[in-house]
Amino acid sequence: MSSPLSRLRLADLLPVATIGLRTRPGRAGLSVLGVAIGIAAMVAVLGVTRSSQAEVLAQLDRLGTNLLTVTSADPRGGEEQRLPSAAGPSTARTEGVLAASATAQLDDLHVYRSDLVPATQRGGLDVRVTDTALPSTLDAGLLTGVFLDEATANYPVVVLGFEAATVLGIADLSGDDRIWLGGRWYVVVGILEQVDLAPEIDRAALIGAGTAAADFGWDGHPTRVYVRADTGRTAEVASMLPRAANPQAPSRVSVSRPSDVLSARLAVADATTSLFLGLGAVALLVGGIGIANVMVISVLERRGEVGLRRALGAARRHVAAQFVVESVLLGAVGGGAGVLLGAAVTVALAQNRGWQPIIPSVAAALGLAAALLVGTVAGLYPALRAARMAPTEALRTA
Template identity: 40%
Template sequence: MKLLDLWAESLAGMLARPMRSALTTLGTVLGITTLVVTLGIAATAGNQIVGRFDELLATSITVEVPRGGHNPLVTWGAAKELRGLRGVTSATALAQSDDSSNLVVTANNLLDPTRVAGQTLAVVAATPDLPETTRGRMVAGRFYDAGHVARHDRVVVLGEQAAEMLGITSLEHSPAVFIKDRAYTVIGIVGGLRREQILSSAVLVPPGLGPDFGLKDVTRVLVATQLGAAELIARQAPLALSPDRSGELQVIAPPSPKRARDGAQDDVNGLFLVLGLVSLVVGAVGIANVTLVTVMERVSEIGLRRALGAARRHIAAQFLLESSLIGLTGGVIGASLGMVAVVAVAAVRQWTPVLDVRLALVAPVAGALVGLLAGLYPALRAARMEPVDALR
């Protein structure tokens, strides 16, 4: 039997019952579409997640500074010098200790039995670059500057949550807070500290006032970098902060964006790939069922072909080719619909679609393979029929 004749017979057999063939193909279409959408959305979502991750975490570095005894490892002015490194946009030195983390802070020094006298808050000494480094925003007033630091002005800035706890909502009358029975003027309220949420409930003081609370030495340095420079700055920062004792500093750098992208994509793939495989299996079962029914309906045709000289392999090849054509058709349609769905979802979400061109080639082949495997048993059953039994 010539290959061209086999192709023509298989195509005629598939088109003889167009509605049945269409419904059978639908199962493969759904399976392939789900697979393509899964892989496309996984790649697109992974890229988007990394993009959002880059906006904040991938540009933030923290340098932990251990206690250096009489000679501090990092001076208050060293953080400012980090701006000289290419890729550093801002740097802030902080000082905090266990003793300064639980201090009683009151909004007035009057004893009012109807109100809570004070709140236990953390007091943190920080350089004036803190809002820029942590991407914070001033809710009210202003942050202290180099002038306040140089003059040792007794001013503080409250975190947004700390101000709410103390009942300070306005700076119109220059409110003051009392710490260790000493008054400090509140000149600002800072909020939006996404990177350092703990500072939202803290009292921030200039470095010059740090010794009043046991905050003489720097314990931490926050560094904000340009996108893509974090890995390099993480290696250079210890040398810039403490050239002689850089090995004693601990750098906390963000993980690689590539690992984050791969992890996000793997998570989404693992979550939805099962759904695509189940749909594909359902499509394969549908093809096998319909092909088997077709074999039973065409018993007399099979017997006549065998009586006219068709070999078993010819009968098997005809039904295998028919089921493969159904799977191939479903693969082509499913791949097309999947690509369109990925682009549509990305457009609605205003994402950048990430599509692998290889999917357009692999998906139809996968559909044809599913059809081939699904039609294997019905084709073998048709090939085993004896001409006399089939004609009878």
């Protein structure tokens, strides 16, 4: 008479598969930790990168990608070189240009809070001549006060960039704020907000063309022209600006787009993401090897149990399923813990940097899937090894 086929109900599989986890929680915890670290690294890298990229994209949307700067193509000694005097009006008349503003850096002029400050202390601030169209071209707001107009541009008044005002210790214009500029007193009438796409404006003291010509002999040649182009025609406008700024020698004119620096940050972030994802994958692989080692040891330690179950009629597939499910559970718990840990790291870093925390759902799903896959693969060999044990051999060597 043939013996009945061995059966293992699904309701019984989970308690049987967790015997090793419940009896050796320390070893199981270390295995879970290995997988959790790998998954947390991958989730955190993707989350932090996505949060950072979202912030950069929001900044690009806010600042615009249609701002261009026109300068000399051969600066010497770090100083801006002169452009033709008609460079400003010519670029403003170029097709596709919405606004243009010409500025000039005045060399050998320095800015001080008082006339008692030694001339050797430069402070790293520049003096720039500007026209009245600068705020609208740069989309720059005023922190306080007013900007230069057609009247004040001819008088000894100055508007400070954000960094320049900070260095000089001028936070508001509640008093009679003056600065010592080029050996003359200038009244501060305004302070600009920070201009992210034009840092040279942030550290400059801005004066009008009339007073620059009268006090310092400025000859009307700009050194930098800011151009706000039609967004859809930015590349086309950029190709036309060298000839517009210097028809005689367009090759000596350089046109750049400040927002390209922000765009480059996205490319760097993508490259860095690939690197750290690779490191996270290595950590996950190490965690998988740890699970495999634990399962192999578990099989060796539980030979008596395996032999007894086989002698009582348990099929090979039931023994294999027991150890595979145990390994999958280790991977699943490690994956879940890793996703939570990675999300927590993402939120903490994003809030510290002032970003909107973004945790991609794809990252969490792939993290869990990867953990389950690692747990399954890591448990196959130990499970097959346990299933192949002969009952007599297992009982004899137990």
